Amino acid sequence: MLIRFLLPLLIFLGASSLWASEPASAPAQSTVSQSIQVKEEHIPKPLTVLLRDFFKTTGIYAILNPSPEALNGQGEKMSAFAQSWGRIIMFIVVFILFYLAIVKKFEPLLLLPIGFGGLLANIPVVNMTAPDGFLGIIYNMGIGNEFFPLIIFMGVGAMTDFGPLLSNPKTALLGGAAQFGIFGSLVGAAALSQYTGLVDFTMRQCASISIIGGADGPTSIFIASALSPELLGAIAVAAYSYMALVPVIQPPIMRALTTEEERRIVMPQLRRVNRREKLIFPLLIVVLSAMLLPESTPLIGAFAFGNFAKESGVVDRLSHEMQNSLINIVTIFLGLGVGSKLQADKFLVLDTMGILVIGLLAFAVGTAAGVLLAKLMNRFSKEPINPLIGAAGVSAVPMAARVASKVGAEARPGNILLMHAMGPNVAGVIGSAVAAGVLLSIFN
Amino acid sequence: MEVHLVSESLKFMVLGMGIVFVFLYILVLLMRLQAIIIERYFPDRPRAGASASGGESEDEERARVAAMVAAILEYRKTKTGGN
Structure with a gap:
């Protein structure tokens, strides 16, 4: 409060002393302004007034003196808190994102652009999130219309090798069990808003929050922008932060649900997959999703196209582009566009806390469901299945598979589960796209 | 309008998990089927797999x-x- 009064005073004193010390330059200035006056009605102002007016256009002034008339990028009135302390808190939040990205190396490819987008979105006076602003243009170009997540999915498809899944098809079911994280947290979100007065989510909002449990960034953004764009920023930040935290969140759950013996299970060598199987697989998932769940075909179609281009072996140039430049460019836009949703007046609400809590729950439930189904399958399957690979059923490719392999190697050094865990892992991507399709078909 | 969110979401859960498992189970069956067909009628030539990243x-x-x-x-x- 004190600063709010002292700062203008200081500036004023400084300005007046400047005025007093430069009497010689004043006449020259007034002649210049006179010559302009003829053209555009220039009203000569003394330097103090000029400085004071300029000060009123600065960010410091805007943050210290919230105006009741100030509008956000969407043309809505902003509260005094959102204009002052809200912005400062958001600056701290984006610095936390920078810290996680740069020092902790948590998903830096996304958290860094998202953080910077958030920084720009909270700059006072200029509204970069307005439809004609820098961030607004990016948002409308590809996030509002759900375009960018599909391009990312195409690139991910071009990077994915379905070999491990094809050589052991039944592990695909583990990728399905982990989607229990989505629907379990849907119930959680509904219960939270029904039985506690803390948050008030609609059914659509509950659905888009729960998709965080799919552990798949593009799918989360796709669903959030379709069902509840107002929560997009918080959902994307939660999804990517928790994906980065997979090595922290998953192992305790995995250890709690398995015995030492189960973790020590060695799985048989994977059979060699025929190249034609890999080539036909993307067509298979497109046809299957078209027949069962057309709502999921945008996601699965883009994914399958990328994979088909890779496996065809004749369009290496295209597949290379999808895996590199294209996905990189779109990642920049996606990050900045999502960051534009980190405006103080939208992000600093109790809903965000609710989203973070439910998102964490979703990850934990998904991991647990995957491990439990893998235990069950191990009991009834002829070939042994290490339950740890069930945890890789949450998408988060390839982090979740690496975590499964690492926990397995702790129990039995030299037991490499990575390729076995890649099966459920890539099936998890398909599973969460299917779950997303189900949610879309319910609400559209 | 009072909607019981929790019971609604439980219905969604049944539907959603059902569809996910049906989808993936059919996918498992199709993968097995195509593996059998391809292994029988179109086996890999010995050198063909060399470029694949297995x-x-x-x-x-x-x-x-x-x-x-x-x-x-x-x-x-x-x-x-x-x-």
């Missing part, structure tokens, strides 16, 4: 490189030995 072919490649290196070293040894 773990096994990589091992083969590595073994081949190791054999070549060993052969070259052996050759050089005999050459220097002869001089």
